[in-house]
Every structure is written in structure tokens, then in C-alpha cells.
Amino acid sequence: MSKARAFLVAAATLLVGRGRRRRLRPGEREPIVAAPTPRSPDAELVAIGLLLASAASAIAFVVIYVLDRLPAHTQLLGLALGLAFVFLAAALTVTAKRLVPNEELEDDYPEQEHPDEQERVVQVVEESGLTRRRLFVLALGAAGGSIGLALLTPVASLGPALHLARFSLTPWRRGTRLVTEDGEPYRADEIEEGTFYTAFAEGADKEALASSLVLVRLPKSELDLPPENAGFDADGILAFSKICTHAGCAIALYRKPMFAPTDPQPALICPCHYSTFEPAKGGKVIFGPAGRKLPMLPLAIDGKGFLRARGNFDGPVGPSWWGVRMKRPTT
Amino acid sequence: MRRLLAFGLAALVLAPAAHAQTGDVTRGRHLYGRYCIACHGANGMGVIGGRAEGQKREGPPLVGVGALAADFYLRTGYMPLRQVGKQPRRSRVLLSEAEIRALVAYVASLGHGPPVPRPQPERGSLSEGLKLFTDHCAGCHQVVAQGGFLTGGVAPPLDRATPTQIAQAIRIGPYLMPRFSPRQITPRQVDSIVRYVLYAKHPDDRGGWAIGHIGPVPEGLVTWFLAATTLVAVCIVLGKRLGRE
Numbered sequence: 001m002s003k004a005r006a007f008l009v010a011a012a013t014l015l016v017g018r019g020r021r022r023r024l025r026p027g028e029r030e031p032i033v034a035a036p037t038p039r040s041p042d043a044e045l046v047a048i049g050l051l052l053a054s055a056a057s058a059i060a061f062v063v064i065y066v067l068d069r070l071p072a073h074t075q076l077l078g079l080a081l082g083l084a085f086v087f088l089a090a091a092l093t094v095t096a097k098r099l100v101p102n103e104e105l106e107d108d109y110p111e112q113e114h115p116d117e118q119e120r121v122v123q124v125v126e127e128s129g130l131t132r133r134r135l136f137v138l139a140l141g142a143a144g145g146s147i148g149l150a151l152l153t154p155v156a157s158l159g160p161a162l163h164l165a166r167f168s169l170t171p172w173r174r175g176t177r178l179v180t181e182d183g184e185p186y187r188a189d190e191i192e193e194g195t196f197y198t199a200f201a202e203g204a205d206k207e208a209l210a211s212s213l214v215l216v217r218l219p220k221s222e223l224d225l226p227p228e229n230a231g232f233d234a235d236g237i238l239a240f241s242k243i244c245t246h247a248g249c250a251i252a253l254y255r256k257p258m259f260a261p262t263d264p265q266p267a268l269i270c271p272c273h274y275s276t277f278e279p280a281k282g283g284k285v286i287f288g289p290a291g292r293k294l295p296m297l298p299l300a301i302d303g304k305g306f307l308r309a310r311g312n313f314d315g316p317v318g319p320s321w322w323g324v325r326m327k328r329p330t331t
Numbered sequence: 332m333r334r335l336l337a338f339g340l341a342a343l344v345l346a347p348a349a350h351a352q353t354g355d356v357t358r359g360r361h362l363y364g365r366y367c368i369a370c371h372g373a374n375g376m377g378v379i380g381g382r383a384e385g386q387k388r389e390g391p392p393l394v395g396v397g398a399l400a401a402d403f404y405l406r407t408g409y410m411p412l413r414q415v416g417k418q419p420r421r422s423r424v425l426l427s428e429a430e431i432r433a434l435v436a437y438v439a440s441l442g443h444g445p446p447v448p449r450p451q452p453e454r455g456s457l458s459e460g461l462k463l464f465t466d467h468c469a470g471c472h473q474v475v476a477q478g479g480f481l482t483g484g485v486a487p488p489l490d491r492a493t494p495t496q497i498a499q500a501i502r503i504g505p506y507l508m509p510r511f512s513p514r515q516i517t518p519r520q521v522d523s524i525v526r527y528v529l530y531a532k533h534p535d536d537r538g539g540w541a542i543g544h545i546g547p548v549p550e551g552l553v554t555w556f557l558a559a560t561t562l563v564a565v566c567i568v569l570g571k572r573l574g575r576e
Binding site for chain 2: 072074075078089093190192194195196197252253254255256257258259261262263264267269271274276287288
């Protein structure tokens with residue numbers, strides 16, 4: 001109890017007597033380490049106030065943490081902790097700028113210890129022909145050249161240069177069944193008009209570039225497949241690679257007209273850059289940045305009514321690169 | 332005797348209802364003749380290649396679309412359409428409640444069509460709804476149903492869609508939207524989707540600012556413009572020398 005009282009008295013004394021020097025005890029020397037700076041008693045008060053505010057904010061954080069289910073709980077927690085740090089930083093700034101004495105001292109260069117050796121070093125440098133200026137220019141060149149090289153390196157990502165074969169590999173071969181995300185085989189009579197489905201190659205890695213398909217069904221009378229895709233549909237069901245030929249996003253949008261005479265025609269759309277492909281024309285690009293048609297997979301319906309591939313894609317799957325049109329998909 | 336009494340009572344109760352039904356259909360037929368017939372044709376047979384007063388007058392047949400579609404298009408203000416060929420957008424509903432009921436009854440009487448669905452979002456699961464919405468809807472409507480664009484059309488935001496309208500739109504596929512049959516999305520799954528869309532109207536923004544719910548790009552911009560500017564300003568203040576001229 002008396003200790004607490006002593007503490008309070010001491011705190012009060014220090015607060016009231018701030019800015020005044022401590023009286024020296026007999027025999028004690030003036031501890032001067034730096035030139036005396038103008039004392040600012042207000043700054044002392046401000047610093048102490050800020051430190052206490054920081055403490056209060058930190059305690060508020062604990063209190064808010066305990067009082068769960070407050071509205072905007074997360075925000076209050078963040079605010080309390082943030083304020084605690086802001087107050088602490090402000091207190092330290094005030095302390096550094098107003099309370100800690102600053103002094104600039106000059107120091108002479110030390111005397112040369114080995115004049116002969118230094119003479120020789122200077123001689124070597126002069127004989128090498130390397131001046132300060134040249135060294136600087138060399139370093140500048142190294143920095144500029146390296147940055148240029150670093151900026152040019154990503155050009156290598158613009159297209160595969162080696163090991164092109166893996167880009168044309170697909171899991172599709174004659175007879176591969178089309179399955180749902182859960183591995184259930186698709187039946188032809190499940191596929192309805194006016195909507196779209198995602199399918200995968202049975203037994204293949206779903207993450208593989210050429211595994212995923214988008215399936216749509218159109219009335220057979222509306223099909224206008226180019227000669228090279230003739231017969232690719234199975235009773236009006238069309239299968240395309242789900243990977244856009246522009247930048248490799250998943251074709252996640254299918255627009256289907258409510259009323260064909262007035263609305264835009266059915267199309268598969270990539271949400272990334274709005275490349276738009278017309279399924280009725282074998283995946284022809286009708287809008288957007290894609291440079292080539294969507295690869296189409298020939299389909300067949302087996303004796304049990306399941307959908308199966310009737311071969312491989314009619315072109316390479318995935319985003320385009322230099323010379324992509326020369327490639328044929330393989331299994 | 333008691334059975335007879337019950338039968339009589341039932342007849343008394345049902346007769347006015349049945350009468351109201353036929354009355355609605357008659358009234359609806361009149362309204363149809365006034366507002367809809369130019370594009371949808373007599374008896375909802377549809378019009379293809381029609382013109383009137385130099386304007387296109389074309390519209391799909393309404394036979395068999397049922398109360399479901401009529402209720403959706405009238406209550407969202409999609410119909411009557413201002414201009415043929417334009418995407419129907421949500422607008423002020425100009426018809427009164429009684430007129431809508433009459434028109435819906437008339438369109439429903441044109442053929443066997445689905446009734447107005449009654450989704451029960453409280454039976455659905457929010458997490459399943461999120462998954463289904465991401466699979467089937469978010470590609471166009473954005474993951475918190477803020478809407479988006481596709482070539483040739485607009486995917487509207489769903490902030491004003493009622494549970495019934497959400498369930499109806501899934502089945503109809505208005506304008507360019509695909510339609511999903513009960514085989515592809517079961518009524519139970521519709522309940523979950525509705526529950527999720529209702530949640531997405533006021534999502535739980537744990538981080539504070541929603542910044543329009545349009546994703547990480549605006550969030551990043553805010554961070555860079557506000558937080559980074561503040562940090563630089565603090566650095567400048569800290570680095571300044573005070574009282575030393």
C-alpha cells in the first residue's frame with residue numbers, strides 16, 4: 001500500500017516538476033553527454049499522454065476480443081490495434097524530435113598509419129588505368145544491362161520453344177466416354193437444349209488441359225457445320241474444348257436466345273476477354289480476340305445411350321502460340 | 332347426411348373461386364388483346380416476321396409457357412417490351428396487381444405449362460447454394476450476383492430479384508440466359524441457390540468495406556492509393572528535421 005502511494009507521489013512529482021533538472025546529490029558530477037537542448041515540458045506531457053493512449057488502445061483490443069459478437073467486431077479489433085501502434089509511433093516520434101538532445105560533433109580524420117603502402121596502392125590504381133569515373137560508368141553499365149536482361153527474360157514465356165509434343169497430347173481417343181465432374185458417364189438423352197454442360201474424359205486427369213469439354217445441344221435443323229466438322233455432332237449434341245484458344249480461360253458462359261428471330265444466336269463465350277464462338281458453325285470465332293476456332297470433338301452415342309468420343313479434337317487445345325496451327329492433337 | 336353437408340359447404344366455397352378463375356381469364360384475354368397481341372399473336376401463337384406501323388412486331392409463342400413465365404415477365408416489368416429485339420430489363424411495373432393476375436391466368440390457360448414456383452430458401456443450404464451458384468450462374472452474374480456483361484447482352488444484378496423470380500428465371504432462361512431443367516437443377520437445389528442469392532444481397536463483409544463487391548482489383552487500388560500514400564506521408568514527416576534552421 002505504502003509502495004503504491006510512494007509510486008503515485010513520485011509520478012505526480014515528476015509530472016509537476018517536468019522540465020526542471022534533478023538536483024544533484026552531494027559529490028555527484030554533472031552528467032553531460034551532449035550539449036544542453038532547449039527543454040520542452042509540453043512535449044514531455046504529450047509523449048506520456050500518447051504512450052498512455054497507446055496502452056488504452058491495446059487494452060481496448062483485449063476488451064473487444066473478449067466481448068465477442070459486437071457489431072463490426074473485426075473492424076473494431078483492427079481499429080484498436082491500429083490506434084495502439086499509431087499512438088506508440090507518435091510518442092516515439094515526439095520523444096525523438098523534442099526530448100532526446102541532438103548534437104553534431106566533428107571528428108578529424110585519423111593520421112595515416114602506413115604512408116608507404118598507401119603510396120603503393122595509389123600507384124597500382126593509376127597503372128591499371130581505372131579511374132573513379134570509369135569505375136562508375138562500368139557499374140552503371142552493369143546495372144542497366146542487367147535490368148534490360150531481366151525485362152527481356154519473360155519473352156521466353158510468349159510461346160513454348162521446346163517440348164512442343166506435350167501441348168498436343170489429349171486424353172481423347174475413339175470410344176472414350178464423357179463423364180461428369182463426379183465421374184458419372186453422360187447419357188445422350190440427359191443433354192437438353194437451351195443449357196450447357198461440362199464434361200471430362202473418363203479416367204483422365206480433370207486438370208489436364210485437353211480433358212474438359214463444354215457440351216451443348218442444338219436442334220439439328222440449326223446446325224451449319226463446316227465440311228471438315230461434318231458429322232461431328234451426335235444427334236445435335238456438340239462437344240468443344242472448354243479452354244479458350246486466346247488466353248486459356250475456361251469457357252464459362254453460354255448464351256442462348258429466348259426467341260431466335262430477334263435475339264443474338266447461340267454462342268459460347270469466354271469471360272476473360274469475351275471471345276465468342278458459334279457452336280452451330282463448329283466453334284467459329286464470331287467476336288473477340290481469339291485467333292482460331294474452338295477445337296471440336298467428334299461424338300457418337302453407343303448402344304447403351306452413353307456419349308463417347310469418336311476420335312480426337314480437330315485442332316490443338318489451349319491458348320495459341322507461334323505455329324500452333326501446324327500441330328495436330330495426339331493421344 | 333354429414334358427408335352431404337360437407338360436400339355442399341365445399342361447393343359453396345369452391346364455386347366463387349372457380350368463378351373468379353374464369354373471370355380472371357376473361358379479363359386477362361381483354362388485357363392480352365390490348366397489350367400483348369401485336370407481338371405474341373392471337374391466342375398466344377407467336378409472331379415471326381411481323382411488322383406494324385413500320386415497326387418490327389415479333390414475339391415468341393406463349394402456348395405452354397404457363398403461369399411461371401407470365402408471372403416472371405410481368406412482375407419484373409420485363410414485359411410489355413418497349414422495343415422488339417431489345418433485351419428486356421427490369422423496369423417499373425405498369426400493370427396493377429389485379430391486371431397481372433388476370434393476364435397470368437389467361438396465359439396459363441393457353442396450354443399446359445408450369446405453375447408459379449414456390450421456392451423455400453429456408454430449406455436450402457447456403458454452402459450448397461454458393462457451390463451451385465458458382466457452377467451455373469457466377470460465370471455471368473458474378474459471384475455475389477452483382478451482374479455482368481456478355482457479348483450481345485447484359486447479365487442483370489440480382490439485388491432486386493425476389494425468391495420466386497430467381498426460381499422462375501432458372502427455369503425460363505430469360506433472353507440470353509441458359510435455362511435449367513429440374514433434371515439439371517432440382518427444386519431442392521433451387522432452394523439453396525435462392526438462399527445464397529438472398530444472402531448475397533447483404534453479404535457478411537468481415538473485412539469492412541465492400542468496395543462494390545467487385546473483387547480484388549478495387550480493393551488493391553484502395554490499398555495502394557490510401558495506405559501507401561499515408562505511409563509515404565508519415566515517412567516524410569519522420570524524416571524532417573525540426574527546429575534547426
